[in-house]
Amino acid sequence: MTLPEAGGLLLATIARLITGAQGHWYGAPPKAEQRIYFANHQSHFDWVLIWAALPSDLRAVTRPIAARDYWTSSKLKHWITREIFNAVYVSRQRTDDEDPLEPLMEALRNGDSLVIFPEGTRGNKGDPAPFKAGLYHLAEAFADVQLIPAWIDNVQRVMPKGEIVPVPILCSVTFGAPLTLQPAEDKRAFLDRARQAVMALRTVQT
Amino acid sequence: MGALRNLSVSQQIGLLFVALFGLLVIVTAIAFSRTLRDRNDEQLVAHEQFKRDLRAVWIGAVLFWVAWIAGGFVSTLLFGIVSFLALREFVTLTHTVRGDHRSLLLAFFAVLPLQYVIVATEHFDVFSVFIPVYVFLAIPVISALGNDPKRFLERTAKIQWGIMVCVYGMSHAPALLLLDLPDYRDRGAFLVLYLVLVVAIAQIAQESASRRLRRRPAARAISRSFSWRAWGLGVLAAGFVGTALYWATPFKPIPALVAALVAGGSGTLGEFVMKGIKRDAGVRSWGGKASVTGAVGLLDRVAPLCFAAPVFFHSVRWYFGL
Numbered sequence: 001m002t003l004p005e006a007g008g009l010l011l012a013t014i015a016r017l018i019t020g021a022q023g024h025w026y027g028a029p030p031k032a033e034q035r036i037y038f039a040n041h042q043s044h045f046d047w048v049l050i051w052a053a054l055p056s057d058l059r060a061v062t063r064p065i066a067a068r069d070y071w072t073s074s075k076l077k078h079w080i081t082r083e084i085f086n087a088v089y090v091s092r093q094r095t096d097d098e099d100p101l102e103p104l105m106e107a108l109r110n111g112d113s114l115v116i117f118p119e120g121t122r123g124n125k126g127d128p129a130p131f132k133a134g135l136y137h138l139a140e141a142f143a144d145v146q147l148i149p150a151w152i153d154n155v156q157r158v159m160p161k162g163e164i165v166p167v168p169i170l171c172s173v174t175f176g177a178p179l180t181l182q183p184a185e186d187k188r189a190f191l192d193r194a195r196q197a198v199m200a201l202r203t204v205q206t
Numbered sequence: 207m208g209a210l211r212n213l214s215v216s217q218q219i220g221l222l223f224v225a226l227f228g229l230l231v232i233v234t235a236i237a238f239s240r241t242l243r244d245r246n247d248e249q250l251v252a253h254e255q256f257k258r259d260l261r262a263v264w265i266g267a268v269l270f271w272v273a274w275i276a277g278g279f280v281s282t283l284l285f286g287i288v289s290f291l292a293l294r295e296f297v298t299l300t301h302t303v304r305g306d307h308r309s310l311l312l313a314f315f316a317v318l319p320l321q322y323v324i325v326a327t328e329h330f331d332v333f334s335v336f337i338p339v340y341v342f343l344a345i346p347v348i349s350a351l352g353n354d355p356k357r358f359l360e361r362t363a364k365i366q367w368g369i370m371v372c373v374y375g376m377s378h379a380p381a382l383l384l385l386d387l388p389d390y391r392d393r394g395a396f397l398v399l400y401l402v403l404v405v406a407i408a409q410i411a412q413e414s415a416s417r418r419l420r421r422r423p424a425a426r427a428i429s430r431s432f433s434w435r436a437w438g439l440g441v442l443a444a445g446f447v448g449t450a451l452y453w454a455t456p457f458k459p460i461p462a463l464v465a466a467l468v469a470g471g472s473g474t475l476g477e478f479v480m481k482g483i484k485r486d487a488g489v490r491s492w493g494g495k496a497s498v499t500g501a502v503g504l505l506d507r508v509a510p511l512c513f514a515a516p517v518f519f520h521s522v523r524w525y526f527g528l
Binding site for chain 1: 290293294295297298302304307310311314315
């Protein structure tokens with residue numbers, strides 16, 4: 001086992017010990033198909049939670065998006081995001097000649113799955129903020145990639161904004177049925193529908 | 207029974223484990239053979255429930271076996287881990303807010319390990335007062351520093367309760383391992399097994415009695431199944447099994463009966479109290495399908511032990527004048 005693999009296993013174990021990291025799959029079984037998972041965003045812990053809730057063979061091909069300036073600022077952060085998570089780096093400063101979605105498109109062309117948080121920023125509580133347009137553009141460009149909504153529950157109690165040490169509280173990730181972009185669907189309408197699909201998972205019961 | 211009493215400690219305990227695992231194998235085989243028949247949905251649901259319970263008993267039995275082989279330190283560690291998981295589940299279902307973050311950190315990462323370190327190092331004078339005295343003050347102080355007066359008493363009380371049940375109560379089980387009983391050195395492991403077994407018997411007997419008897423519940427809004435007669439039958443069953451096992455305990459038959467009655471009675475009453483807490487939190491079953499947070503139902507299984515262990519522990523200490 002290589003060092004990044006061992007590190008990944010350790011991180012996943014810690015995440016499970018602290019949050020349980022239970023994944024519930026409704027409408028789409030956990031399969032190794034190319035997918036874009038999109039979820040509500042409340043805490044830095046969100047990505048680790050989704051990642052730990054995935055079966056281990058899906059973890060290797062599912063990549064997070066990381067802000068380049070923050071996650072490459074120290075050697076450790078860079079190592080964790082590059083070696084363990086295989087993150088897709090994006091820059092937050094927009095330059096004229098560069099499409100901010102280009103690194104994501106690149107990863108999708110390679111056949112990788114992505115996890116994105118379309119709110120763009122961490123929300124406080126209650127309903128997620130309106131979704132940003134990136135999800136729509138990706139859905140438009142990659143029609144055959146499944147879009148899976150996911151609701152992350154309880155994680156804001158594990159690590160509220162501004163705290164560093166997580167408290168052990170059980171969390172769950174509920175994955176829903178795939179969403180597809182309708183022909184000629186309006187951008188705003190699609191994003192609202194995607195947001196509703198995420199919020200609908202909040203109350204799913206078996 | 208007298209011949210059994212003359213066996214060496216490891217022979218006695220070995221015998222008990224052989225009996226326990228033999229029984230489990232038989233029950234599992236019967237349960238498996240019954241899956242081959244056609245059944246309706248209701249029976250299938252009941253069978254799934256039974257399978258889950260059976261799996262829990264298997265895991266518990268294997269854990270005890272490992273703990274017995276590995277000795278006092280590992281047993282204490284195992285109980286510490288169970289304590290952690292139970293507290294995690296308890297906290298999940300009480301609505302804590304941001305201001306509680308620091309006190310929860312204190313509970314999980316300072317109070318819990320410290321309590322088990324105190325148990326492992328056999329500081330019994332500190333062990334009984336550490337949480338009720340020192341932590342009782344420390345938690346609300348940290349909570350108050352969280353600077354949020356909204357529902358302060360309620361939030362703090364819930365954290366205190368979680369610690370009392372999941373950490374303080376639970377830690378009395380491994381503490382039995384280390385009690386220095388007359389003519390009973392190194393047999394503490396059996397005393398723990400005795401406690402767990404008796405509590406489990408009381409619980410199972412009460413459950414099946416309430417299903418058969420269908421008596422009027424003592425408090426319908428809390429629990430539909432808890433009636434005084436079913437409770438009494440559960441406690442009696444515990445007493446019966448406890449007396450039958452007296453030869454491996456430090457007790458004579460009559461005190462063994464009383465000890466089993468006390469442990470079984472307090473365990474099932476503790477479970478009743480836990481049902482009240484669950485109702486308050488709005489969940490019917492701690493685990494399984496009822497909760498989105500995916501609690502695994504561990505608390506359900508260990509709650510009776512958490513309530514019975516301190517009562518049993520102090521009864522034993524008082525009886526032997528330790």
